[in-house]
Amino acid sequence: MPVPDARVMSKKARLVDRLRGVLPEDAVIHDPAETRAYECDALTAYKCPPLCAVLPSSTEEVAAVLKICHDEDVPVVPRGAGTSLAGGALPTADSVILGVARMNEVLEVDYDNRFIRVQTGRTNLSVSGAVEENDFFYAPDPSSQLACAIAGNIAMNSGGAHCLKYGVTTNNLMGVTMVMMDGSVVEIGGAHLDAGGLDLLGLICGSEGQLGVVTEATLRILRKPEGARPVLMAFDSNEVAGQCVSDIIKAGVLPVAIEFMDRPVIRATEAFVGAGYPDCESLLIVEVEGSDAEINEQLELILEIARQHNPVELRESTSADESARIWLGRKSAFGAMGRINDYMCLDGTIPVSELPYVLRRIGEMSEEFGLLVGNVFHAGDGNMHPLILYDANKPGDLEICEKFGAEILKLCVEVGGCLTGEHGVGIEKRDLMNVQYAEVDLEAQLRVKDVFDPKWLLNPSKVFPLDATKERRS
Amino acid sequence: MRRPETETELADLVASADAPLQICGGGTRGVVAEPNISLAGLTGIERYEPGALTLVAKAGTPLAEVEAALDAEGQRLPFEPMDHRGLLGTTGTPTIGGVVAANVSGPRRIQAGACRDSLIGVRFVDGRGDVIKNGGRVMKNVTGYDLVKLMAGSFGTLGVLTEVSFKLLPAPEARAVVLVNGLDDSQAISALARAVGSSFEVSGAAHVPVGVDGHPVTMFRVEGFAQSVAYRAGQLAELLKDYGEALIETDPEKTAAGWKWVRDVEAFHGLPGDVWRVSVKPSDGPRVAAAVGAERVVYDWAGGLVWLLVDEGRDIRPDLQGIAGHATLVRAAASTRSQIAMFQPEPEPLARISAGLRTQFDPRGILNPGLMR
Ligand SMILES: Cc1cc2nc3c(=O)[nH]c(=O)nc-3n(C[C@H](O)[C@H](O)[C@H](O)COP(=O)(O)OP(=O)(O)OC[C@H]3O[C@@H](n4cnc5c(N)ncnc54)[C@H](O)[C@@H]3O)c2cc1C
Numbered sequence: 131m132p133v134p135d136a137r138v139m140s141k142k143a144r145l146v147d148r149l150r151g152v153l154p155e156d157a158v159i160h161d162p163a164e165t166r167a168y169e170c171d172a173l174t175a176y177k178c179p180p181l182c183a184v185l186p187s188s189t190e191e192v193a194a195v196l197k198i199c200h201d202e203d204v205p206v207v208p209r210g211a212g213t214s215l216a217g218g219a220l221p222t223a224d225s226v227i228l229g230v231a232r233m234n235e236v237l238e239v240d241y242d243n244r245f246i247r248v249q250t251g252r253t254n255l256s257v258s259g260a261v262e263e264n265d266f267f268y269a270p271d272p273s274s275q276l277a278c279a280i281a282g283n284i285a286m287n288s289g290g291a292h293c294l295k296y297g298v299t300t301n302n303l304m305g306v307t308m309v310m311m312d313g314s315v316v317e318i319g320g321a322h323l324d325a326g327g328l329d330l331l332g333l334i335c336g337s338e339g340q341l342g343v344v345t346e347a348t349l350r351i352l353r354k355p356e357g358a359r360p361v362l363m364a365f366d367s368n369e370v371a372g373q374c375v376s377d378i379i380k381a382g383v384l385p386v387a388i389e390f391m392d393r394p395v396i397r398a399t400e401a402f403v404g405a406g407y408p409d410c411e412s413l414l415i416v417e418v419e420g421s422d423a424e425i426n427e428q429l430e431l432i433l434e435i436a437r438q439h440n441p442v443e444l445r446e447s448t449s450a451d452e453s454a455r456i457w458l459g460r461k462s463a464f465g466a467m468g469r470i471n472d473y474m475c476l477d478g479t480i481p482v483s484e485l486p487y488v489l490r491r492i493g494e495m496s497e498e499f500g501l502l503v504g505n506v507f508h509a510g511d512g513n514m515h516p517l518i519l520y521d522a523n524k525p526g527d528l529e530i531c532e533k534f535g536a537e538i539l540k541l542c543v544e545v546g547g548c549l550t551g552e553h554g555v556g557i558e559k560r561d562l563m564n565v566q567y568a569e570v571d572l573e574a575q576l577r578v579k580d581v582f583d584p585k586w587l588l589n590p591s592k593v594f595p596l597d598a599t600k601e602r603r604s
Numbered sequence: 605m606r607r608p609e610t611e612t613e614l615a616d617l618v619a620s621a622d623a624p625l626q627i628c629g630g631g632t633r634g635v636v637a638e639p640n641i642s643l644a645g646l647t648g649i650e651r652y653e654p655g656a657l658t659l660v661a662k663a664g665t666p667l668a669e670v671e672a673a674l675d676a677e678g679q680r681l682p683f684e685p686m687d688h689r690g691l692l693g694t695t696g697t698p699t700i701g702g703v704v705a706a707n708v709s710g711p712r713r714i715q716a717g718a719c720r721d722s723l724i725g726v727r728f729v730d731g732r733g734d735v736i737k738n739g740g741r742v743m744k745n746v747t748g749y750d751l752v753k754l755m756a757g758s759f760g761t762l763g764v765l766t767e768v769s770f771k772l773l774p775a776p777e778a779r780a781v782v783l784v785n786g787l788d789d790s791q792a793i794s795a796l797a798r799a800v801g802s803s804f805e806v807s808g809a810a811h812v813p814v815g816v817d818g819h820p821v822t823m824f825r826v827e828g829f830a831q832s833v834a835y836r837a838g839q840l841a842e843l844l845k846d847y848g849e850a851l852i853e854t855d856p857e858k859t860a861a862g863w864k865w866v867r868d869v870e871a872f873h874g875l876p877g878d879v880w881r882v883s884v885k886p887s888d889g890p891r892v893a894a895a896v897g898a899e900r901v902v903y904d905w906a907g908g909l910v911w912l913l914v915d916e917g918r919d920i921r922p923d924l925q926g927i928a929g930h931a932t933l934v935r936a937a938a939s940t941r942s943q944i945a946m947f948q949p950e951p952e953p954l955a956r957i958s959a960g961l962r963t964q965f966d967p968r969g970i971l972n973p974g975l976m977r
Binding site for chain 1: 653654655656657658677678707709713714717718720721730734735736737738740741742743744745746747748749750751752753754756757758761762773774775776777794797800801802803828829831832835836883884885886887888905908909928929930932947948950953954957958960961964965976
């Protein structure tokens, strides 16, 4: 991270005073013992306590805070629940963490028009929770949904296991209330389907807290399907599993999810939760939705395709309990890998047709770098999650792991994919942006930030290579 | 009319332009009255991978060519773009770039999203003459800012699109339409809400107060595998029985024609008057129609998209104050256009942000100047 600005550091006392003038006392955290709580997100390899942290309770308070920081030229890092895997919410020593965790109210639920309006500190799962009794749900379901906030979901344009059918956050976001760095408040979109004018909503979603602080969101809610059922398919090669994914997609069925796990992950989850997975090279979980008859119709077709690929095993769920067991290993996969060692979770996306090749290359590189990799990911849309295992206590291991990770991401770009499918760039992939984008492409993006945040104070050291933003940040 | 054949040629043309460029694809969407630069020379499907559900095409590729290629593999563009020619009385060949520039989306928008939701990558020439790419050809991509969405619906004011990439969907095996006759607007909107709020995956929900036979008709579409379609259509008919007898139509040609009729607003074809397109929350649809007192109305998107046929030269925006949403003037005489902006003026600070973006992408103000402000 860039060297902290001594000028900003020296005005901490005045800044804290001013912030206390607009927020309740317990909403301004400046004691170094307490600011530590905000020193990192889920990319725990990087830590740095902020200058101070604030926890506003309303859009007005957010506006007041930003106005002061704008006035004092102090960088601000917005924070939801701090589950970013890319270091999106990592502070710098000269920044104010603006956490929206206290803003978690449901503001409006409208079933006739199928939307919910919430404050963005609300967790993803509790948005669905708020409409569950009427059999509705909010579709994007990141695995972190118990903890992560809608604020972070919007900033990262998060996805989930079911986005093959329902899309990611941007496809389910209808409107936002956002505070600009200068303290002005904008309303974009709303309960109507198409926001007018330029698609600013689309631009803000996925902008990693660099364009404004989103305080309220209007989200599309959907009626729950009558039912859902997964099948588990085991194969003795990654290539064959990859081919099976492609064939299912081509056949005209649209499962809600196609999840992939390879042998290292299967073994780790078996040791962890004992879901009863077969010991095989690769495993697919394919889930379809609808009434019983509809599910049967789709599964018949899917199983027919799977059989043509000589599966080691096909396991159809016949009860809610069996369905839960099929999903159990997948849902515990990250935790299971974490028990073996520290891991870095990558997030590159590739064209589905390249799955077998990329999996093979990752295996080869794993041997070259001497670090174990497990693969568990959303196969239907090519969004890979290689988990590289390393030992944080072993000097040099993290560096090797990062090098290895960078090579995998370059490979993803090489085959026509991208650096990140749902976790965001943050600090983690910042310096790889040049691999995917030419200078003009990046410049066009920087110019967008110039419009929203001319002083470059909002989360300024993320997303773009530091030398590309140096002049703008100073 | 300039007609560049390559992206480089286009970039040179923009870089060296010393007068405003009025950009068109096929010129069928009535956006630019007197185009001086056409993208129709930049054609071809560059990559189509049915197994990955993705397609990349040059911006000038005829929409029909794209649709035919997809059809051959049993796939389709999810968002069902309308054809504006009948409504506007335009001729020419709609291009895929024009679809994107205008974010053209049809009845399936309520289920499958708008054009912008299926768009996964763009290349464009900005107002400086720089060729810029964003996104790519994979379904999930959050690498950097999403300029892909920004370009969709920017009507050529931020850059001239040269290449567009989409994610696709399988075309369904079967389709059924459930019809309820004789409902008034507010009953109809309530019926539509009940249907789209069900678990039966309705992919079209429209109400036309003056249907082909002169009477109100409310239409619901389901698509998918044959058994599933039959099941869901039956369930919908049952769900809607409080609103009157529901008829189920499964004839492929009739149902296709019925939704084309809604998609292309055929109920207005050949009738005089200005055409407005209003986007509101679905339950506000009837309020819009009542506030404007339109000659004719077509409700799509469960009531959230209101097409209005009104007297020529009349600005309806003042009548809609207090109803959240926006109104676009889709068809009007040049004299009206010079009086009434095509797009709803934005409030501050939104207007300032939009203007700021236009200045960044097109500092000389030469791309379709004035169109979106
Ligand atoms: C175990 C685990 C599993 C995960 N699984 C998934 C998954 O399946 N899919 C997926 O997409 N992600 C996944 N993630 C990543 C992460 O949960 C998502 O990126 C999530 O959206 C982050 O939300 P958050 O509230 O924790 O945001 P934070 O980590 O607090 O912040 C993330 C970014 O959002 C910005 N931000 C926060 N609040 C605001 C605001 N109010 N306005 C503007 N910007 C703001 C921050 O500055 C930062 O850049 C996983 C993470 C973990 C730890």
